[in-house]
């Protein structure tokens with residue numbers, strides 16, 4: 442009897458230990474997939490929902506946890522900044538990525554966010570690979586994962602765009618890959634490796650861009666069934682190069698022959714990137730090792746199509762319907778190869794997008810184009826009269842005024858007075874709502890959220906010293922097509938949904954910030970938060 446009792450106790454202890462062990466093994470996901478849909482407004486999740494398939498966007502809504510009020514907490518709202526902020530949990534003031542390109546305040550030269558003259562292209566003879574994350578000042582969640590595992594995890598970043606592949610993957614990933622327009626092939630930089638891995642070469646040899654583009658672009662369903670189909674041929678959309686019309690069908694075969702990079706401006710760019718994601722997972726055995734791996738994917742065609750045709754177009758609707766199918770296919774692939782509960786996926790966006798100005802005007806909305814370039818000449822004349830120096834303003838870019846700091850220092854000019862004069866000149870210009878001195882934000886009468894967004898976006902090494910904020914519905918951009926960049930919700934309200942490992946269905950309407958994503962992932966993984974992080978861990982309330 443006693444023996445039996447001892448045996449049972451031993452068995453029970455063993456059982457507990459064993460259970461602990463299996464729990465410990467389940468304590469981290471095998472794989473994290475960070476999916477950033479470029480220019481995806483939050484409302485796209487629902488606007489075209491009726492025709493989304495059961496297992497694409499709708500699966501995220503059905504099985505995932507959605508933070509329905511997620512916003513960018515800085516301005517300007519641009520791609521490079523969005524990616525840097527998602528993955529660092531920080532803002533331009535700290536991570537240093539203040540635009541896709543910016544006016545370097547010390548040298549007076551324009552700088553591209555990921556340009557790097559110290560590296561060379563890998564996989565192409567063009568300059569497409571002379572890129573690196575050198576300008577990113579803070580660590581990313583992917584960097585922290587690698588530090589936590591002493592670089593045993595695998596981290597890969599992919600996109601059609603260099604900046605959207607490079608910034609999410611951090612400083613020392615397994616690799617980052619993007620496309621070269623001269624060939625449509627995926628390439629990289631010597632920052633990461635000295636030759637293209639064989640799996641990338643093999644993928645390039647499949648010539649998928651050619652295959653996709655040869656089929657032409659027709660709508661997926663009869664065109665008159667589209668929400669946006671009241672008019673397809675409209676003046677506020679931009680035709681493809683050497684083309685005149687802005688209506689279906691599009692001869693993408695011819696576009697590809699002229700420029701393989703034009704795959705970007707079709708839904709097939711998203712198909713390509715998700716196929717490449719599968720190849721990256723398989724070739725690198727991601728999600729198969731003992732450590733958590735991380736694949737960041739940017740689907741950028743939504744942005745290119747948005748820029749060309751704007752938000753209320755059949756083209757963008759069709760792009761989302763096709764992306765939905767591609768996502769369904771990709772999620773199924775992840776289930777099969779990694780296992781449904783073994784991967785954690787999050788979907789978000791780097792920014793949203795505004796309606797085309799003439800579309801809004803046709804419907805009697807207040808809208809307009811801020812002509813900021815035309816402000817510079819007369820502004821410089823006013824400043825010259827007052828301070829005796831020509832061309833004190835070099836440019837107005839990313840809604841910020843850039844000054845010639847060298848001359849200002851050399852002539853010992855009163856810089857606060859120059860900025861005051863600038864503000865007085867700009868504040869009554871057409872379409873201008875606020876003009877803010879970035880070194881004296883507290884003294885602006887703008888609402889606190891706007892002041893916070895200016896403060897977060899201002900990094901004095903790269904940002905101009907004065908911010909121009911247009912009326913809602915107004916922006917500095919093209920007359921044809923759409924864009925983004927301002928503080929307003931169309932550009933800054935983004936989707937954020939987590940699905941998979943340890944996530945149960947739910948949603949929250951609490952307002953949260955893009956900077957909360959990275960610390961939430963760090964908390965889930967029990968690793969250090971990135972070193973510039975200012976976000977907070979999200980609460981998945983029932």
Ligand SMILES: [Zn+2]
Nearest residue numbers: 480520744748
């Ligand atoms: Zn864009």
